[in-house]
Amino acid sequence: MATYDTSAIRKGLKIMIDGAPFSVVEFQFVKPGKGAAFTRTKMKNLLTGSVIERNLRTGEKLESADVETKYMQYLYDEGEMCVFMDTTDYEQVQITNDLIGDDKGFMPENGVVEVLFFMGRAVGVTLPNFIEQPVIETESGARGDTATNVTKAAKIASGATVKVPLFVNLGDTIRVDTRTGEYLDRVGRA
């Protein structure tokens, strides 16, 4: 396991803290009193996404995190898990649904996602920020009380349900921001 010195800290550095892999988001040099120098470091837990702040003492040794990402193609889902394939060597990995979470509904079949490997095991995915998907289920628009309903629910092919404007029809292709789950615009009509 490689160790880093605090002088190696930079954005994106992957280190282990309390047994979990983190990526450095921000850092700042601080030196209280006539005391030791510290690097106030903000980092993101690569498994849970939560962000923490730690003061790392200059000279403290940091353990590198055995973390890798690879672009892979989402093939299909097999009950409790999803299967991904490396298009260069056809290697396949499986990730359980609980590790993918809500992202599953925004993962188009055969779409490319970034798979996160920790200690050699696939543990999560990062979706592209935007996807374009056909609407496979929705009510026809302009029904009901238009004074209060400005959006309606629409299910997209990858599985998620998104709030869309009333003019969006079954079969239309819409662009969705995967980070917020929100409708952006319509890019194709049925």
Add this chain to the structure above:
Amino acid sequence: MAADAKMLRVRARIVNAIRDYFDSQDFVEVETPVRVANPGQELHLDAFAAGQGDDGSPRYLITSPEHHMKRLLGAGHARVFQLTRCFRKEEKGPHHQPEFTMLEWYRAGQTLDAVAADAQALLSVAAAAAGRAPPRASLYTTIRQLFAQHVGVDLVGDESESRLRACLEAAGHATVPGDGWDDLFFRVFLDHIEPAMDPEQPTFVFDWPLPLAALARRKPGNPAVAERFELYASGLELCNAFGELLDAEEQRRRFTEELQERGRRQKVVYPIDNALIEALPRIASPAAGAALGVDRLVMWATGARDIREVVAFPEG
């Protein structure tokens, strides 16, 4: 990022106001060497090498003018001040530049309280020069009070490293193996005490544990702590002041300990300043002095967040 014309003008006004203040207090402005053989033993300060003296021994740029200013006190000067560049080999940060401007002043025959009054006055003087509102009334507190309030530990000041570690852990603070006394202290200070200080209220923190104040005397009446204060304002550490240690033997002992610790931590070891030690007994006792970061004072007075905003040619 660098100081613009307006900032340089305000900075100049502040520096002039500082000079006026000390002049009104009957101080003499002095200039002491910037390139020296003994840059000080401080554990966490590293000096830039600056060639060699005539005898072939190494020279360094000062990290503080303290040693020579105390030698002036030993030569009979009672009130001296200096505005000088100091150099510290360290990384840069929002409050740190490797080269910065220090104000140091000393009152022989007077106590730390007189120096605290100077520091308080300098805040007012700087605020006026910068055209900002006068500072709010300061909070006066101690390390022990802050630790009790924000860390949950009753820190007497003379705890051993293992005792300090045990107390911190008992209070629920995880400690890192390999941390020395000062690391343990400052980690907790950074995490719990600094963030709790009200940026709008200048805060004087007195009575620092002995391991953190090598050049300060023990506080009369409370030998577990050093007679030292730090002044904080707007999240900036502005001023560090001591009731000066004038006992030559104790000073030599502390310097020797620091020198050994520097060696243990594989840092460059600087020679002990014998000329300083010899001057100590000649200084009118008690004596007190302070070091104030002028760049940071300008930051405080103008609301600047980064030290580069107040310096004409910052590094980095």
